Amino acid sequence: MPDELKRGELRDLIGRRNGQTVQGLIEGHLVTLRYSVHEDGTPAEVFAAMRSAGPAYQALLDLFLDAVTLALRAGVPLEVLVERYVFSRFAPNGAVEGHDRIKMCTSPVDFIFRELAVTLLGRNDLVHLPADAEVNTPPDDEGSSQPERPHLRSIDGGKSKE
Numbered sequence: 001m002p003d004e005l006k007r008g009e010l011r012d013l014i015g016r017r018n019g020q021t022v023q024g025l026i027e028g029h030l031v032t033l034r035y036s037v038h039e040d041g042t043p044a045e046v047f048a049a050m051r052s053a054g055p056a057y058q059a060l061l062d063l064f065l066d067a068v069t070l071a072l073r074a075g076v077p078l079e080v081l082v083e084r085y086v087f088s089r090f091a092p093n094g095a096v097e098g099h100d101r102i103k104m105c106t107s108p109v110d111f112i113f114r115e116l117a118v119t120l121l122g123r124n125d126l127v128h129l130p131a132d133a134e135v136n137t138p139p140d141d142e143g144s145s146q147p148e149r150p151h152l153r154s155i156d157g158g159k160s161k162e
Contacts, residue, residue, distance in 0.1 A: 010073040017044050022115050024105075025097040029053055031108050033115055043078050043120055045069040050108055053092070061108065082117040085109050086126060103128040 005011060019036030032049045046065045051058060068081060089106040096102050096111060101118060105111040117123035124130065 005075040009075075010070070011038075011044075011075065013044055013073070014038070019044075020119065022099070022119075024099040024102065024111055024115075026105060026108060026111060027092040027094045029092045029108070031111055033112055035116065037120070041120070043072050043116065045072070046112070046116070048108065048112055064109070065112075078116060078120060082113050082121065082123065082126075086113045086117065088113075101127040101129045 017036035017038065019034060022033045024031050024033075029050055029052050034047045034049075036044045038044050046068050048061055048065055049058070050061060071081060072078065087106055088109040090109075092108065093106045093110070094104065096105050099111075099115075102111060102114050105114060114126045117126050
């Protein structure tokens with residue numbers, strides 16, 4: 001963070017921010033995470049959508065992530081939030097499809113903070129596959145073995161093309 005904030009101050013959000021959108025399918029529930037970063041690479045805001053869980057669940061997720069965004073703007077380090085919320089346990093939880101490195105999570109909040117920790121903090125201790133991992137696949141009909149590229153797999157059950 002460029003300057004220290006005084007108690008009660010919030011870091012301003014600039015009009016245009018760089019960010020990412022990441023999706024993961026957790027036990028049939030699609031979680032779409034969107035986060036942006038300031039020019040110095042520190043996180044600015046966090047949003048997530050999980051509509052299949054119902055409007056009350058989505059509302060609570062929205063309120064929680066709004067509080068996370070306020071905490072980030074108030075100068076709370078992402079490291080503190082990651083340590084606090086990673087491994088949060090509630091449903092849906094279990095296998096994660098559609099993410100290249102996170103394969104299991106204990107809740108959508110765990111998935112969100114794992115992604116933030118891996119991407120923004122380089123916390124490779126929270127992933128299940130290293131960045132350069134190649135998943136072995138059996139040889140194809142022509143006898144060559146091509147590594148699976150999980151980040152290109154469709155989360156819609158293979159209905160779309162790579």
